[in-house]
Amino acid sequence: MELPRIILVGNNVLEKLGEFINRVCDGKRILIVTDSKLKELYGKRVEETLKINDMILFWEIIINADFENVKKVKNKINEEKIDLIIGMGGGTCIDVAKLSAYETKRLFVSMPTNAAHDGIASPFASIKDSGRPYSIVSSSPSGVLADIEIISSAPERYFRSGCGDLIAKITAVKDWQLARDEKGEYYGEYSASLALLSADVVIRNSGKIGSKPKEKIRDVVEALISAGVAAGIAGSSRPCSGSEHLFSHALDVIAPGKGLHGEKCGIGTILMAKLHNLDWERIKIALENIGAPTRIRDIGVSRDEAIKALLLAPRIRERYTILHKMNLSKDDALKLIIDTGVD
Numbered sequence: 001m002e003l004p005r006i007i008l009v010g011n012n013v014l015e016k017l018g019e020f021i022n023r024v025c026d027g028k029r030i031l032i033v034t035d036s037k038l039k040e041l042y043g044k045r046v047e048e049t050l051k052i053n054d055m056i057l058f059w060e061i062i063i064n065a066d067f068e069n070v071k072k073v074k075n076k077i078n079e080e081k082i083d084l085i086i087g088m089g090g091g092t093c094i095d096v097a098k099l100s101a102y103e104t105k106r107l108f109v110s111m112p113t114n115a116a117h118d119g120i121a122s123p124f125a126s127i128k129d130s131g132r133p134y135s136i137v138s139s140s141p142s143g144v145l146a147d148i149e150i151i152s153s154a155p156e157r158y159f160r161s162g163c164g165d166l167i168a169k170i171t172a173v174k175d176w177q178l179a180r181d182e183k184g185e186y187y188g189e190y191s192a193s194l195a196l197l198s199a200d201v202v203i204r205n206s207g208k209i210g211s212k213p214k215e216k217i218r219d220v221v222e223a224l225i226s227a228g229v230a231a232g233i234a235g236s237s238r239p240c241s242g243s244e245h246l247f248s249h250a251l252d253v254i255a256p257g258k259g260l261h262g263e264k265c266g267i268g269t270i271l272m273a274k275l276h277n278l279d280w281e282r283i284k285i286a287l288e289n290i291g292a293p294t295r296i297r298d299i300g301v302s303r304d305e306a307i308k309a310l311l312l313a314p315r316i317r318e319r320y321t322i323l324h325k326m327n328l329s330k331d332d333a334l335k336l337i338i339d340t341g342v343d
C-alpha cells in the first residue's frame with residue numbers, strides 16, 4: 001500500500017506550505033508545476049512562505065496533461081536538481097507533476113485548487129496521448145495540502161463535478177464485485193468500503209451540497225482525498241473507476257471537450273446503475289439536488305454521441321465490467337438512454 005504521509009486541509013493553509021514541505025523532505029530545491037493563471041493568483045504567497053524557509057523555488061507552466069508536458073517537467077527536474085515537485089491546480093497540473101515526480105524518483109506534493117476529481121491523493125495519473133486518456137500508475141503523493149479558501153474560490157461547477165466523480169464509486173465497486181464473482185479477480189473489502197463511504201457522504205448530503213455548497217466543500221475535498229487513498233490501499237483504481245469511467249473516457253474520444261470528467265462520470269453512473277439493477281433513480285435525484293448535470297444535453301452531448309460512447313466504452317479498457325458482460329447493441333444503448341431519461 002502506498003499512502004500520503006501528511007495531509008493538511010484547512011482555510012488559508014497556503015501560508016504554511018514552507019513548513020509543510022519541511023515535514024515532507026529535507027531538500028530545498030522545489031519545483032511548482034502549475035498554469036499561468038494560478039501562478040499569477042497565488043505565486044507571491046507561495047514565494048513568501050518558501051523564502052522564509054530558505055527554499056529555492058522554480059516554476060514550470062504547463063498547458064495540457066500529455067507526454068510532451070511530462071517530458072518538459074522531467075527535463076526541468078533533472079537540469080535544476082529538484083528535490084520535490086508540487087502539482088498546484090486541477091487534474092492537469094497534478095497529473096503531470098505526479099507522473100514526472102514518479103518517473104524521476106522524486107517526492108511529490110499535491111496542492112489542489114479545485115475539487116473536481118479524485119486524482120488529488122490517488123497513485124494514478126491520467127495522461128492524454130493522441131486525444132486518448134491513459135491512466136498511468138505513479139506513486140501516491142507524499143503530502144496533500146488543500147486550502148479550502150482557494151478551492152472555494154474556484155467555479156462551483158468544478159465542485160459539483162467532483163461530487164459526480166464520488167457518486168461514481170457506487171458502480172465502480174459494483175463492477176469490481178462482478179469481476180470478483182465472475183472472473184475470480186482480487187477484491188479488497190476495505191478499500192471498496194472506503195470508496196463507497198465517500199459516495200455515501202455525497203448522496204446523504206446532496207440537498208445541502210446543492211443549496212449551500214460553500215459549507216460542504218471541506219467534506220467533499222476530504223471524500224475526494226479518501227477515495228484516492230482507497231485506490232492506494234487497493235493498489236488499483238478498481239474501487240474508484242468502473243464502467244461509468246469507461247463511458248466518460250469514451251466520451252473524451254467521441255465528443256472531446258464536452259463536459260467535465262466528474263460530470264460525465266455522474267451521468268455514466270446513472271446508466272451503469274440501471275444495468276446493474278441498482279436504484280439508479282436515487283443516484284439521479286442526488287445529482288439533481290447537487291446541481292450536477294443528469295442529462296447528456298446538459299453537457300452538449302447528442303444522443304448519437306452517447307450511443308457511440310456506450311458501444312466504444314468496453315473497448316477502452318479490457319478490465320471486466322457490466323459493459324463487458326452485457327455487450328450492448330446499438331438498440332440496447334438507445335433504450336438505456338431513453339429508459340433512464342438522461343437524454
Ligand SMILES: [Zn+2]
Pocket residue numbers: 117118165241245261265
Ligand atoms: Zn474519476
